[in-house]
Amino acid sequence: MTPDHAIEVDALSRRFGAFTAVDAVSFDVGRGEIFGYLGANGAGKSTTIRMLCGLLAPTSGDAVVAGARVSTSPEAVKRNIGYMSQRFSLYPELKVRENLEFFGGAYGLFGRHLNTRIAETLDRVGLHGHAEDRTSSLPGGMRQRVALAGAILHEPGIVFLDEPTAGVDPVARRRFWSLIRELASAGTTIFVTTHYMDEAEYCARVGLMVAGRLPALDTPEGLKATYVPGDLFVLRGPGAHADDARARLLAVPGVVDVATMGAGLRARCAADAHVRGDALAAALPAEVEVEPDTASLEDVFLAVVDAEAQARGAARAFGEGD
Ligand SMILES: Nc1ncnc2c1ncn2[C@@H]1O[C@H](COP(=O)(O)OP(=O)(O)OP(=O)(O)O)[C@@H](O)[C@H]1O
Ligand SMILES: [Mg+2]
CATH class of the missing domain: 3.40.50.300 (P-loop containing nucleotide triphosphate hydrolases)
Known part of the structure; x- marks a missing residue:
């Protein structure tokens, strides 16, 4: 010791x-x-x-x-x-x-x-x-x-x-x-x-x-830097409620993930893509407010659980692990 x-x-x-x-x-x-x-x-x-x-x-x-x-x-x-x-x-x-x-x-x-x-x-x-x-x-x-x-x-x-x-x-x-x-x-x-x-x-x-x-x-x-890397933005307002809002945001180069957050959406973007909030707003069919957001340990928790589930799924597919 x-x-x-x-x-x-x-x-x-x-x-x-x-x-x-x-x-x-x-x-x-x-x-x-x-x-x-x-x-x-x-x-x-x-x-x-x-x-x-x-x-x-x-x-x-x-x-x-x-x-x-x-x-x-x-x-x-x-x-x-x-x-x-x-x-x-x-x-x-x-x-x-x-x-x-x-x-x-x-x-x-x-x-x-x-x-x-x-x-x-x-x-x-x-x-x-x-x-x-x-x-x-x-x-x-x-x-x-x-x-x-x-x-x-x-x-x-x-x-x-x-x-x-x-x-x-x-x-x-x-x-x-x-x-x-x-x-x-x-x-x-x-x-x-x-x-x-x-x-x-x-x-x-x-x-x-x-x-x-x-x-x-x-x-x-x-943990946040490793498991929830990149830049986060929260989008709120009519544009974020459009049926295809998620798909439109995911089509913006650099956006890696879009999730529901409260009454709006949260987009995670690759750090090296330098995505700007107004590029996200422009992708939506109606007005939105865009604000930068920060990762929480809850995000980390969910990301780690997801990564483990995927790793185990992959191990099973190859006949390894439990
Ligand atoms: N004496 C025991 N005999 C059989 N299984 C046990 C025993 N003690 C714990 N386990 C099992 O081991 C696992 C881990 O239990 P543990 O109590 O360590 O979890 P935990 O992370 O503290 O959960 P929680 O957040 O609910 O307190 C559980 O599936 C539990 O049912
Ligand atoms: Mg316990």
């Missing part, structure tokens, strides 16, 4: 019977990095996390997490990391303090030190004064912060957060993410899964899983 890497993953795989949930994924995560792990339902994100947390043995491959090998030293891995599981990890009938005492006990914190850490951590996550509240009485966003407090109580160097903001409102999500950024800037490595693309934008790098594999991994900007 190099001093710069908090996590090193080497061809990590997990099968359940004949089914391969995680298929030889390899990547590194830097110290203090916010690393996002994206993928559709069932892609293999939680299975990867459970292996990296020492909770599930790999079928093959290995990973070094916080200096310990998951295959041979899962107990050391567990002690050195914090984990907020996808399924809710709090006892709703217990008070906030009692839930945190439970986490503390699991990590070997007791007595005065545990009480101090509970007070410090509740402050840290903005829950000062809530120690005696019954957990079930708190709104969802606050409960997520109690669960985060449980994961960071023992001051781990790496925290794994499996869909930590699922189902909470946008204001609570933003607040949760400012806590995540504070933790990372204090040196904690964050490994986080999410289905919210706006949250993925906050990550330094993003890995994108498709059916157990990890075909794409880069900064958000790098």
